[in-house]
Amino acid sequence: MEKLEKDKSEDVEIGPDDLLPRLKDNGYDLDRVGRRRAWVERKTGAELPHIGSASWDSELMRGNIENPIGVAQVPMGVAGPVLILGQNARGLFYVPMATTEGALIRSYERGMVALTKAGGVQTALLADENQTAPAFFFDDVTQACAFPQWLEGHMAEIREAASATTRHGKLVNLKCYQTGRQVIVNFGFRTGDAQGMNMIVRATDAACQWIQNHYPGTRYFLFSGLCGEKRASGFLMTRGKGKRVTAGALLPNDVLRLYLHTTADQMFRVWQSTVVGNLQAGAIGYTGHAANGLAAIFIATGQDVANVVNSSCAVTIFEPQSEGLFVSVTLSALSVATVGGGTGLPTPREALRMMDCMGAGKASRLAEIVAATILGGEVSMGAAIASGEFVGAHERYGRNRPA
């Protein structure tokens, strides 16, 4: 360490000039974003012309980011069509995906077209509830034991305290998990068409403050980690978070042969073998590559991209039957929104409109489109492994072709 300390004092002098500039009104107008960017360019020696080339008013970023310097421009393509016969989405859909992974869109497109040729994908929204889980602390086990019952007796007041902070979030249930002398309380909310995490955290905090004021001797932390936001857990697989949604279709034998160059038996063997690999890994859930499609759609449509972690807690199933292969994917904890967050920014608005998913009343529709699209990717990935075409496809479309 001595040497490091010495290095540090020699190499680095930190002064007020090293802190990022604090600009008036937090600096979202074009001029101030430009000055901040110029400051970064001077400090780091990097030139940032493309980052500085947003096509829209920088003031729109207020509320979505701090210290803005411009935009990341992520390539956007379109995959599809996929024919969906769902509860909330019906028709042919073209899905915007933003990615830099070559061959990804081609892969999803192939699967989506195959599903369409097969007669379409059935989809359903199975559950829809977001949640957050503060922890309450007591002096001992006996004191903690009294708390859940008290909570149950005061649901009306707790719901009222929560609802005072939000028009859109609706507290629908509480579930207590006492662990020693602490009680984790999972607050379940309906959040309409918003992802709603900020909304329900604020509402939960208001509820917790009411509880603290009326239940002597308790303290709380707003987060316990139980709720599964942006992490992978066994809990998410059944309890879910956001939307539980499923998509399924029967791929007839001729579709498998013509469009996917494989058979039901080969596809099923890929499924079985990769399930075994995932079991050996102690993985959460099982999918071929659901995270790929989720990330690409999330970036395109202004979702909170870190939610890809919980959203990819899912199960893909390939079931052989005489007519072909029944394929499905069930996403236990899908976080998608059509209002709020980044969904109102210019490119997400356009991308959402491609699927008629912009604004209020559209989140369930979007969830089903996402599920159908992910299923397309699962089918295509499975077929590429089954038929041995995986590397070839990446040679053709991806960056790994020999120079």
Add this chain to the structure above:
Amino acid sequence: MEKLEKDKSEDVEIGPDDLLPRLKDNGYDLDRVGRRRAWVERKTGAELPHIGSASWDSELMRGNIENPIGVAQVPMGVAGPVLILGQNARGLFYVPMATTEGALIRSYERGMVALTKAGGVQTALLADENQTAPAFFFDDVTQACAFPQWLEGHMAEIREAASATTRHGKLVNLKCYQTGRQVIVNFGFRTGDAQGMNMIVRATDAACQWIQNHYPGTRYFLFSGLCGEKRASGFLMTRGKGKRVTAGALLPNDVLRLYLHTTADQMFRVWQSTVVGNLQAGAIGYTGHAANGLAAIFIATGQDVANVVNSSCAVTIFEPQSEGLFVSVTLSALSVATVGGGTGLPTPREALRMMDCMGAGKASRLAEIVAATILGGEVSMGAAIASGEFVGAHERYGRNRPA
């Protein structure tokens, strides 16, 4: 279903016109990208002017995406500075983050500055190896048993077969996991500064073909799912994937008080309580919100964003001691690159340059910067929970302030 079938035939007619247009050379030049976008606008009724406003030559997208229609423009800001005293990164760093989640950058910035005021973050790259795991199939257990030993005796040839496809990837080990009559073989590679998944999958396929040609009676699938690409698993926590990297610092008591409005004891209690919540959830690893920072940096710097899932398999630790709080985060399976994939696109190049992380020889440096940044986010999140300021901060910066 009868009704659905009926609906389908009435509502949807799918013809060749419904397929996305196939354009010459796959259509990457400005004109053809525009024609494809216009086709999508016509098909979907959405207008896509902002998606169409990339500031750079659309031909650059070739190899990173198919069916391109333009770009997603994701707000980019900058967080920092963070002082790093690492093996591969040393100095003050400003970190580009692309996100739409209000308050995220402010939160990371606060933690990074606190770490800097504390004297800086020590970082280290602990391991660096990517992997992919095909499965080989045999008729029975006894036949499968003979295979691992044969492999071991032919490492030189297998390595040669793999290396014929890549200059950069280097096969460094094989590890067999027999499960019944199949043998999953984990191929470990060094991939230099590339994420390298495509590279090693191609090399592994070449190796597998060599094996299949020389070992009678075996068949294989290229993927078993064991390797952990874009999923969360217990395997990843120890075996890793890509870079295992750690960052740690001692936050003195006065830094905790002045910059984070909390104490070592409060921070530790938040840690303990949220670990318990994660244990109750059956979560993989434990972090406060590592996925947030990872997603934001990955989008800004052109990483494969779906790798956030494996990269967030990590452990954050807060340890109280008399002088303050020792904080660390260890990412077991961080996928970051400074060459290949999306890193060469215009805005990622600029973003990487902000950290002097563009190009060959920089991936280890980037990994350590990411770890230090994630640590900043963990510290700030913990402090916000400990001090009860979480909701307030989101009110100030995020979108959830009352209109």
Add this chain to the structure above:
Amino acid sequence: MEKLEKDKSEDVEIGPDDLLPRLKDNGYDLDRVGRRRAWVERKTGAELPHIGSASWDSELMRGNIENPIGVAQVPMGVAGPVLILGQNARGLFYVPMATTEGALIRSYERGMVALTKAGGVQTALLADENQTAPAFFFDDVTQACAFPQWLEGHMAEIREAASATTRHGKLVNLKCYQTGRQVIVNFGFRTGDAQGMNMIVRATDAACQWIQNHYPGTRYFLFSGLCGEKRASGFLMTRGKGKRVTAGALLPNDVLRLYLHTTADQMFRVWQSTVVGNLQAGAIGYTGHAANGLAAIFIATGQDVANVVNSSCAVTIFEPQSEGLFVSVTLSALSVATVGGGTGLPTPREALRMMDCMGAGKASRLAEIVAATILGGEVSMGAAIASGEFVGAHERYGRNRPA
């Protein structure tokens, strides 16, 4: 394989004489048990006098085992006392443990006495419900979607069908998890003082048959694996299975010093470090060695010993505070019974009576005693690691002392 086949035909000839003898009334009387044992002795060359030395009527084994040849005699000792101040157990308890692991009882005893000296352990039964989860299959997603709602509308009939098979099990809820075109239905039951798995599986089968008869087109398998019987899963940590029970106590600083030779700080550090090790391992839950105590009590008291797997899904917490260390353990899925299964056999009856836990109305009491005992083991194990006495203790009591 050729060689193996040859070996087989040479070495092994299997005839009717190789099958175990089928004896009248399945052979539970002393004479027939003896004849079977003699048959085994002749076939295997082993002499089995001690296995043949049960002290009680072999007819008592009927319903608990098939092909009986006698008994395993497992050493039984007693640990305690532990002072319990619980909801269902109050007073000083001496706990029977059957084990062959030297030092185990001494370790539990030390922790139990320390808890007693600390003023006792508070315990509470937090939930009590067993469950089993059949899966229902449909032709497609849409058909599956209609099922959960139908179920909800027929709860009365389903409950009636289930209750026709059992006086003691009471179906209290159903929870559906649709996954593609299958619907897993988790049947939650109260089972009184029995472990109740056989009881509820039979009741669930009756309910499923009623459903199959009244809901056209469905088929089912009686088990989906979701329910967590005899396995470890994230689901069990929150959903539980059987009894969720917690035990907690404050160990004052002087008790830590005098009886456990350690300090609150050292104990907490052991906890933190071992939690980190478990997180690195991707383990389910966290305990020091709960499985040890569970196995020993389960063997002694005639529980279904394989339930140790689900019962050890638990969380141990050590929290430092100025007065000492607050310790707790929470078992999410404890399977214990005081009627049924092996509890009525001679040695289990005696063992249960040692704790006044024999028969109806005692299972909640037993659950709390188990939790308090496990907590004793956690405390003692933590202290042995903290103080460096672990190896010494095993030298003294275990089998690994140098000859």
Add this chain to the structure above:
Amino acid sequence: MEKLEKDKSEDVEIGPDDLLPRLKDNGYDLDRVGRRRAWVERKTGAELPHIGSASWDSELMRGNIENPIGVAQVPMGVAGPVLILGQNARGLFYVPMATTEGALIRSYERGMVALTKAGGVQTALLADENQTAPAFFFDDVTQACAFPQWLEGHMAEIREAASATTRHGKLVNLKCYQTGRQVIVNFGFRTGDAQGMNMIVRATDAACQWIQNHYPGTRYFLFSGLCGEKRASGFLMTRGKGKRVTAGALLPNDVLRLYLHTTADQMFRVWQSTVVGNLQAGAIGYTGHAANGLAAIFIATGQDVANVVNSSCAVTIFEPQSEGLFVSVTLSALSVATVGGGTGLPTPREALRMMDCMGAGKASRLAEIVAATILGGEVSMGAAIASGEFVGAHERYGRNRPA
């Protein structure tokens, strides 16, 4: 709490008389075991004649248990035969199982006979290494970083220090997992025919003391929890613990029909459906009910029964093919021994002899017999679900038949 405190002082007075009697030489002779038992009888009001009826010299319990009062008498039966064509076990085997779960042995027997009729089970021992994982602590990340390399340079001395404590355990590798400023070191040992946990913990402690003496500034705790002893974790699935062993067989279609009343297709569908249920649960590994067979054999043969938890980290596979169903089970972390622990006690010795598994040189054989037996149980359980016979079988053999 006030009330509780009051209750306590009223109800319970704890004095020296409440502690278990300390007897000369720890009291293993018949007389002192009897006095202790009498003391317990007096204290608890329970009569313990059957616990007091061991058929062998109580002095034999020394080293296996403390505070002995007698024995648990667990019903023992025999299942089989199973024909094994393994690396270490070859021939027809009859397997002792001690259980109180009615129908368990009949179920295993049916599967074992079916496997035998199918031509036998192939088995193989794939890996054999026990492990324990202490954690070393440093002041900061940089100091921790230097440690693994130092260890590597001193393997000879470390191995020597470890080997000074044991003739049978052999340290074969070290693997470091740095996490922040701590380094978990997984010590891998060969342990011959012993389970060896005590042996290797002692050896590891000696090695750690040598390290602490020679590497300035480090401290350690002997356990980090990483190693997976008596817990379920993702780590165990690949790293293993003790013996990784597999068993597999092809069940021809006629065997499926005649002996198991089912078909390959039905069996496979049960497998697929229950894998999905386990994935939904976030379970570790997948088996039908491996813990049942493990617990029964472990009790019969004097294994450390709590090791059922790690030993049941396993994967069962049913693969349909035209000739029938290929079935296998792979146990990643099986803990079985033929020397040491409880294996030398009278009834375990006899039980081990039934399989010619008593003493040195037999542990690999025993491991393969266990795997083949567990496979029998998996086959039988799957068939019972597939054919709908599960409940009927339990009616016939178990305790749940209507009175």
